[in-house]
Structures are given as structure tokens and as C-alpha cells.
Amino acid sequence: MSYSPYTSSSDSSSDIELPPAVAVYCGANLGTEPAFHHVATSLGEAIATQERSLVYGGGSQGIMGIISSTVLHHGGSVTAVIPTAMIRGGGEGEPHNSKGHIELKDHEKVVYVVVKSMHERKVEMARRAGGFIALPGGFGTFEELMEVAAWTQLGIHNKPVVLVNVLGFFDPLRMMIRNAVTLGFIKPQNEKLVAFVDCPPDADPTTFDWGAAALSALDDWCSPGPGMFSWSPTSPNGNGIATY
Numbered sequence: 001m002s003y004s005p006y007t008s009s010s011d012s013s014s015d016i017e018l019p020p021a022v023a024v025y026c027g028a029n030l031g032t033e034p035a036f037h038h039v040a041t042s043l044g045e046a047i048a049t050q051e052r053s054l055v056y057g058g059g060s061q062g063i064m065g066i067i068s069s070t071v072l073h074h075g076g077s078v079t080a081v082i083p084t085a086m087i088r089g090g091g092e093g094e095p096h097n098s099k100g101h102i103e104l105k106d107h108e109k110v111v112y113v114v115v116k117s118m119h120e121r122k123v124e125m126a127r128r129a130g131g132f133i134a135l136p137g138g139f140g141t142f143e144e145l146m147e148v149a150a151w152t153q154l155g156i157h158n159k160p161v162v163l164v165n166v167l168g169f170f171d172p173l174r175m176m177i178r179n180a181v182t183l184g185f186i187k188p189q190n191e192k193l194v195a196f197v198d199c200p201p202d203a204d205p206t207t208f209d210w211g212a213a214a215l216s217a218l219d220d221w222c223s224p225g226p227g228m229f230s231w232s233p234t235s236p237n238g239n240g241i242a243t244y
Contacts (some may be wrong), residue, residue: 008058009140015052019091019160020051020052020130021052021053021054021055021079021128021129021130021131022047022051022053022054022055022130022131022132022133022215022218023053023055023056023125023126023128023129023133023148024043024047024054024056024067024128024132024133024134024135025056025057025062025132025133025134025135025137025140025141025144025145026040026056026062026064026067026134026135026136027062027064027135027136027138027141027210028059028061028063028137028140029061029062029063029138030062030063031063031136033060033167034206035166035167035206036063036135036136036167037063037066037133037184038167038205038206038207038210039063039136039164039166039205039210039211040063040066040067040070040135041066041067041070041162042208042210042211042212043067043070043133043135043210043211043214043215044066044067044068044069044070044071044073044074044076044211045070045071045074045211046209046211046212046214047071047075047076047211047215048070048071048072048073048075048076049074049076050215051076052076052215053071053076053077053078053079054067054071054076054077054078054079055067055078055079055125055128055129056068056078056079056080056081056125057080057081057082057121057125057140058080058081058082058086058087058112059082063074063135063136063137067135072109072110074235075109077110077111078109078111078230079110079111079113079128080110080111080112080113080194081113081115081121081124081125081128082112082113082114082115082121083114083115083116083117083118083120083121084114084115084116086244087114093243101240104122112233113128116211121146121150122147123244125144126148126151126157126159126244127244129159130159130207131160131161131162131218131221132144132145132148132159132160132161132162133157133161133162133163133164133214133215133218134162134163134164135164135166136160136164136166136169136170139180142173145161145163145194148161149161149193151244152193152223152227153190153193153228153229154225154227154229154231154243155226155227155228155229155230155231156231157244158223158226158227159194160195160217160218160221161194161195162194162195162196162197162212162217162218162221163194163195163196163197164188164197164210164213165196165197165198165199166199166205166210167205170196174196175237177191177194178191189224189225190224192222193224194223195217195218195221197210197213197214197217
């Protein structure tokens with residue numbers, strides 16, 4: 001069954017609704033390649049023009065800042081989830097200094113959710129989103145995307161994870177997942193918990209429409225099956241009612 005940002009994908013008999021929001025994990029730094037800037041701009045524009053909303057970690061710097069500014073520039077809405085420690089410390093990463101950057105503070109289409117810890121941040125982002133997209137980033141991005149994939153495997157929720165593989169950034173992770181399947185640590189069907197979006201061989205990664213491709217992959221995602229455990233009396237098969 002195909003994923004919809006508005007409905008649970010795990011059970012055709014379920015009327016449970018998931019929010020039409022996309023959680024994006026990405027770096028608070030710029031990276032070294034122009035394609036990283038482009039992929040954030042492309043995804044931000046696609047989220048806004050498709051009338052979805054962005055849920056992200058609240059940073060205004062690096063490619064985190066690029067995607068949030070782009071969503072707002074195109075009339076979209078943003079939910080920024082940020083721990084108090086980061087507010088006190090001035091935020092994450094390096095400034096991107098992009099032309100047209102929009103400050104989030106006091107913007108009418110930005111909802112701030114202030115939490116006490118990194119775990120609360122991840123839970124709030126997951127609760128508010130119907131699916132997850134990862135752009136290039138560092139340790140935090142890796143940890144976040146793997147955790148939400150594991151939560152689908154466990155049945156805590158049933159939501160897609162899409163990795164935007166610009167310049168082959170996520171190729172090593174794809175090989176690691178395949179290796180774990182081969183060696184018996186991941187069930188073959190669960191390889192599909194994570195979807196990868198690649199640039200066509202004849203396309204330029206600095207102009208390719210990554211945003212449309214990523215959202216299409218999100219919508220086309222099919223659940224590999226019910227989660228491993230029941231986490232709620234009203235969710236016998238981990239059918240989208242999250243119990244984080």
C-alpha cells in the first residue's frame with residue numbers, strides 16, 4: 001500500500017491520519033559542494049509548493065537554515081523544534097549567509113516548540129511528521145534517520161524514511177544496510193524501510209529537481225509489513241499510533 005502524508009500506510013482498514021508534514025534531518029553546516037545548497041533549496045521549495053509543512057530542528061544556519069528560509073520564502077509553514085540548551089548557546093552550525101535568508105524569529109508562519117532534551121526534540125519531530133527526509137549532514141543526521149527507521153521496524157510508528165543521495169553522500173550507508181541484510185542482521189524486507197533518491201546519470205546534481213523526487217519517493221513508499229511489537233492497546237500491529 002502506498003504512503004500518503006495524510007493517512008497511515010500500514011493497515012488498509014485504518015482511518016488513522018498522519019499530519020501532512022515532513023520532518024527533514026540535515027546538517028547545520030554548509031558542506032563543501034554547491035549541490036548541497038541546491039538540494040536544500042529544491043526540497044524547501046517543493047515542500048512549500050506542494051502545501052506541506054516543514055518540521056525540523058530549529059537551526060538557522062548551514063543547510064538547515066537554507067531549507068527553512070526557502071520554505072518560508074515560498075509561502076510554506078515551519079515548525080522548529082529546539083532544545084533550551086541550543087537556544088542558550090546560540091544555535092547549531094555555521095551561518096550560510098545566503099541571499100534572501102529569512103530570519104525565523106517572530107515570523108508568522110513559524111511555530112517554535114522548545115524542549116528540554118535531544119530525545120524530546122526527536123520525539124516531537126516524529127510526532128508532528130508523516131514522514132522523514134534526510135539530506136547530507138553529520139552525526140546528528142545519521143543518528144536521527146536511523147532511529148526513526150528503527151522505530152518503524154519496531155512498530156512504534158509506521159512512517160517512511162527517504163535519503164536524498166546527492167553526490168552519492170549516502171552510498172556508504174546503503175552498502176552498510178545491504179551488508180547487514182546479507183549477513184543476517186536485517187531482514188530482507190526491512191531493507192525497504194529506508195528509500196534512497198539518486199540523481200539520474202544524465203542529470204546535473206546542481207540543477208536536478210531533488211525536492212520533487214524526494215517527495216515522490218515519500219508518497220510512493222510501501223510499508224514492508226507490521227512492526228515487531230505492539231506499543232498501544234489501540235494499535236495491535238503498530239499501525240501508526242505512535243507511542244514514543
